[in-house]
Amino acid sequence: MNGQMRSDIHAGSKVAIVLKQDQRTGKLTEGIVQDILTNSPRHPHGIKVRLTDGQVGRVQQIIT
Template sequence: MAGNGKIRSDVKPGLEVDIVLKQDQRTGKTTRGIVKDLLTNSPQHPHGIKVRLQDGQVGRVQNIIGPVSL
């Protein structure tokens, strides 16, 4: 269930994803976390769907890792 995070219907709360935080956009450094909220309303976005992670960090999805492994 890997995806690139540019299509909103692919991104769901509870998925593990890699995001790029606003301050990391120049370097492209990614942060991994679990999606809490989807912040992009459009069906797709060229730079990735904006999400809030469970720890409160906000960024655009670069990779969908998949369902959280327990």
């Protein structure tokens, strides 16, 4: 799953996100979702989430 659909992501999901400062390089950061920040049902660049460690970014992968 690529992280573009809000319905695929839930609090507690393990995901790989790209942080704002890493958008040029595409470096991924793994973590556990604490909050979903995007309100729309889908987003072409990935749903924006806050991880349990406080980092905010857009979901690129959902790790199962």
